[in-house]
Every structure is written in structure tokens, then in C-alpha cells.
Amino acid sequence: MANFIDRRLNAKNKSAVNRRRFLQRYNKQIKEAVSDAVNKRSVTDLDSGESISIPTKDVSEPVFHHGKGGNRDMVHPGNDQFSQGDRIKRPPAGEGGGSGQGEASPDGEGNDEFVFQISKEEYLDILFEDLELPNLQKNQLAKITEYKTVRAGFKSDGNPNGIDIVRSVKNSLARRTAMSGKYKKRLKQAKEQLELILAEPDENASEIEILQNEIEELEAKIKKIPFIDEFDLRYKNFEQQAVPTSKAVMFCLMDVSGSMDQATKDIAKRFYILLYLFLTRTYKNVEVVYIRHHTQAKEVDEQEFFYSQETGGTIVSSAIKLMDEIVKKRYPENQWNIYAAQASDGDNWADDSPLCSELLIKNIIPTIRYYAYIEITNRNHQSLWREYEQIAEQYSNFAIQHIKDVSDIYPVFRELFKKQIKQK
Template identity: 30%
Template sequence: MSDSLLDIWSLRRRAARDSARHSKRVKEAIRENLRDLISDASIISSDGKKKIKIPIRYLDNYRFKHGENKNEEGVGQGNDGNKPGDAIAHDGTGQPGPGGGQAGDGDGEDIYEEEITVAELVDMMLEDLDLPWLEKKENMVEIETENIKFTDISEVGPLSNVDKKKTVYENMKRNAKLGVGPIIHKIRPEDMRYKVWEMEIEYHSNAAVYFLMDRSGSMDDDKKYIAKSFFFWLSHFCKTKYSNVELIFIAHDTSARIVPEKDFFRITNSGGTMCSSAYQLALDDIEEKHPPSMWNNYVFAFSDGDNWPSDNNKCMEIVKELLEVCTAVGYGEIDTDSFYNYGGLFSWSTLHEEFKKHINHPHFLTASIQKREDIYTCLRQFLKIEAGEDE
């Protein structure tokens, strides 16, 4: 094989390794900043098309070079337990880091910002999750996706489907048989190899997801922000992961109404709280438009639990009815007051406490959020992959 070909293939392998390292570094950076990213106000207030900047350490193509032997002589193999990526030597003369010390004259760490979309971020942070207990339903929509799957190799085909690697291999094999040697030389028609592809057919179960948000006066700015953040990520998760899903947005105080998505995230707060109005509207809409024989229905509600006491019993009854026509019902309660230690004040029994007393159903999911950093944990509680497995 010629030296030039070896160089090309070496570069290709190195590029693949660098790409894999880069992808791994991006995911590590996202994991390190995950809770901050999920609660980032600039992302939540955007239309979802905004590019998100992730700070990542620069990746250099590392190589060995002769050192100055400042501290030690000879060579060695490092310490036991070393693994790829570990630092294998330090000379102990590093400059002071950032902070209260004097400015150093050494090089700083190279940091750059990787831009990713909301959809890409959703893929990375929620890739192992799913809508719980998603079932196949009657009249599923059969979608011919645009994803092309290469399934075989052929000796005939269009030039656009040429498999370069297989073609080069066949050419080298033919030249070796002719005594020329295993080199690339005079590619002929009989060397050509083509990828054979087919369009994938995917079957998607119908799913309708209802978003119920308390917009009453007791939902202060912080509580409202937490609720909107949760629904922002849940809506983008559904759009990114499922091809055939309907999202229905319901806002309520003492009365409820279905609103457009853009209005749902901009709506202001006022009025008292009667959560039963939202549950009843969701139930009516399911019975009218999304029969459970054809749809996986999900209802996710968020409130501060400060519901009018006389309305609690009605909520219990409607939620029990919803569980008969829904694949799952989730309730998240925003309890920032207890986080800031306001628990000593008299308060009514929250809706969350009433649900725990009166509803015991495996597909009824509850969560309590005390601060913005809990949003990610709550998403995983409602979408954990274990819940999607058959019981």
C-alpha cells in the first residue's frame, strides 16, 4: 500500500477518534451543567430555536515529546490504575489559578463554546427516557420516514450510492491477484461496489399529552417559572422523540381553558385556585377527541397545591376518572415555601397531601419541587425508562 494512502487512512482514523472524543466531551460538559441548563431563563423564554452555548475545554491532538527532566530521570509506565485521558506527569511548577493570588505568566486553559440546538440538548439529556407505559393502539399511524437504512452491497447501482471503501478494497484485491500488489491502481467498472438502501417503516402509537398549569394568584414568579420550565422541556421532549403526538395546553385559575402553546408560556397570573376545572376540561377533551382505545393519553399538572379546600374532593373524583382513560397521570407540586422555611405558618392541606391520602394507583405519578434545580429530577421521575417497561 502506498505511503500516501496510509497517510490518508491514518488521518481518517484520527478524525474519527477526535470526533468521538469531541462528542464525549460535549456530553460531559452538558452533564456538568445540566441542572443549570434546564433552569436557564434565557432558554425557557426563547422559542426553542435558540442555539445554546456550552463551555468546553479545547481538544488538542496530544503527542509525546521530549521533556526537560526537571524532576526525574529515566522512563516508566506511569502509576497502576492509569486510564486513557489521565494526566501522566506534572512538573510541579504550575502558575497560580484564578482567584485572589497574583497573576501568573503561564498559559491558561483553552475554553471554547459549542453551540447546540434545544432538540440536540433534549436528545443528550433525556435520551434514556420515554413516555411511561406507551402502548400500541388501534389505527396506529404508519409513517414512511426519510431515514435511509443501507442494508446490502451490490455490484451495480447509481454513482451517488458508491461505497468508496468497498470499491478501493476490491481494486486492491484485483491488483494483488494480477501481481501488481495490494495498491490502488486503475479502478475499473468491475471494482465498483454500491450501497443498497431501503426506506425504513416506523410504527408510531398515537399519544396525546395534556399540560395543566395553575395560573392563580398564589403562583408567584418563582413558582410560575418552575412550572413553565418543566413544561418547556417536556414539550420539546415529546416533539423531539415522537412523530405522532398531540400537545394540549390548559391554563387555569378558578376556571380553565385550552390555549395555544405560545400563549401558555406567556400567560399572566390572577384569581383563585380550583384545579378541578383543569382536570374536568382535560377529561372532556379526551372523551371527545382522544378515545383511549386509539390514544395513549397523558395528563401532567403543575400547581403550588394551594387549592380551594372544598374543591379537593372533586379533584380526587375527576383524577380517578382520568386514570381510567389515561395511560398515566402526573401531578407536580411546587413547594418553594417549605424550601425557604416558611413551614411554620398555618396553611391548608395541599393537594399533593390529599392525593397521597386518597389515590393509590400505579400509573398516578407525583413529585414535589422545592427549587429550580429539582426540575430535572422531576422530569426523570415522570419519564423514567423503567416506567415504560411492561410490569
């Protein structure tokens, strides 16, 4: 039996193609692993690669084997412990057969999980798959750039599913014509010489044999030229083409009052970091406006938004008023797609919550594409949630979600920004 050793270093990116095929095949398991991983990361480490583990049973391949049939003689061990009808006790927890999911049996045997590393790009692709800014409309062709996949000629390597048969056959025909041209020319001459010799009355037997041998050799050489060669293969090439769309701005409103403890602020920051990564990954040149508020609201830069220690009481309406002022001053609704994401623990003065509702309904909702409110608390909902709940029932571009702990961040994020099904 012959053994072939391929010493090529990732020849023609074949391992990259296999890797992409693997990621597509186990997309469901990888998505679940990424969803679990994002909750375990620190606030500053949400955009790096990830080590993914998949249970061995999920990546096992089907095998063919001989079925049980015919007459077989078997010797079974005797049973000196049980009789027919006895009830067998359940084994203690942690014992039994091998789990096949990375846990060892009591005998020390088991199967490790399949672990592999995905890059930053692959991690972010999976993280934000099937997400979009809701209700994005083309107000003015500028600023934002989306990307669409378009045909871009052919390439000499790629996924087998992308082979262009017509172009590959044309290349094969051209190669075979070029390689067999000299043989066919010589073959034609040899056949003509043979016909002339056979037509003469005094035939030269030795010369005829030489020409016949030459003709056979030339025909054999022509037949040896393969019909298709790896050199002939051409694959359809696709590339991302920039498509200009509308201008858009995202307002990030975060409650930093005294009722927001450090754990609650950390959850809010994680949500906003996910939002920022999603915007910069999916779109180009989206403007982001950061607003922190306690009793007073202030527009800040990214550094101060995430790391400032300033705190105070709670007046949520101050942030909504400031947002309204900024929109009227810098972002005309006929030129911009306006979005907002507000995070709070729901603690607010009872008489301020109706004012928030009034400001949103009169000034914000009519001019905004989408407003998302997340309430981070383990307590019962208070007046702010009840006011916002009524707005969400009346307006489709207003959404509210509840986050209790870190594990809720990613599911809530996906729910708020899931891709909408466009009706024809």
C-alpha cells in the same frame, strides 16, 4: 523532518466524525454542562445551541515519560523558616497553586477551561437522552411515528468502527484485478517469448536480457499496486426508519390563580416548554391540549397558554373536570394513549382537594397512561399535595414531584420521564 499540511476543507466529514467521538468520550461532563445551562436560559431560548465549557483537567491526555530511577545528584534550596514538627498554617482563601479549572493563581497563572460550541441538534439530543413517554402502548397504528436505526447499505466514508471488512476486501480485489490486468497479460506474453527463445539452439543473448528486464519491470509494477486503498473502504450505513406506533395526546394543566406569582409561573412555563420540546423531538404528531385554570378552567391555544395574563381564585377541580370532558368527547381510551402534566403551587380550597382526588381516581386514572403532578412552592405542602400523595402510593401511573426553584426543573423533568427498564 517532513511537514505535511492538509489544506482539505473538512474532507469526507472527518472533523464531524472526530466531533462525534469527542462528544461520546466526554458525555458525562457535557451532560452536566447542559444540565447547568438549561437552568440559566430564558423561557423563549430553551431550544438553541449552547456554549459548553469543560475543566481542562478533564480533557487532558495521558502521556508517557521516563520514570525516576538510578542515582541522581540534586541540590535543594535551604529552609530558614521551619523546623521538623512545625505546623504550617493554611494559606488564605483564593491563594495557592494554579487551579487548573479556569481560575488564576495569585501569581496570575492558571489554565482556562476548554470551551466549545454544540449545535441545536446536539443540544436537544443530550437534553432528552434516555427519556420516553411511560407506558406507551400500541392501541391503534396511526398518528405517532417513532424511529429505529436500520442498516441501509454501504457508504464510502464514516467512522472506522463501522468498516465493513468483507465489502472493502471485495472492492480491493476488484481494483487490483482491474489495475494489474494489462501488466499480467503482458507479463504472460513476455514469459512465453522467453521460454521459446531459451528453447531454440541459437540463443539471442541481447533479446533474452531485454525480455528479462521487461519481466522484472512488470512484476515490480504489479507489486506496487497497494493491497488496500482508501478508495476501497466501505462503511456500514445506518439510517432512521419511521415505525408507526400508537396515537397519543398530552394534557397540560397549569394553575394561573392569584397565588401563582410571576416567578412561579415562569418555572411552570419552563417545565412545559421542556415537555413540548421533548414531545416534538422524540415523537411525531403528538397532540397537545392546553388547559389554564383559576376558579374556572378553559382550553386555550399555545399562545394564550404561555402568554395570557388572566388570573383569579383557585379551584383545581375545574381543570380536571374539563380534561375529563375533553377525553370523553375526543380521545377514546381504546384508541389513544392519554397523558397529563399538571403544574400548581398547591394552593387550593380545602374542600376542593378531596374532590380532585375523587375525580382523578374515578374518571382519570383508569383511562390514562401516565399523570405527572409538579408542585412549585417553597412553602409547606397543603391539602392538594397530601391528597395526591395518597393517589401516588396506590397507582403506579401517577407521579408527583416538588420544585423549589429553577435548578430543580431539569432533574425533576428527567425523573418524571426517564426511560423505563423493560423486563423480559
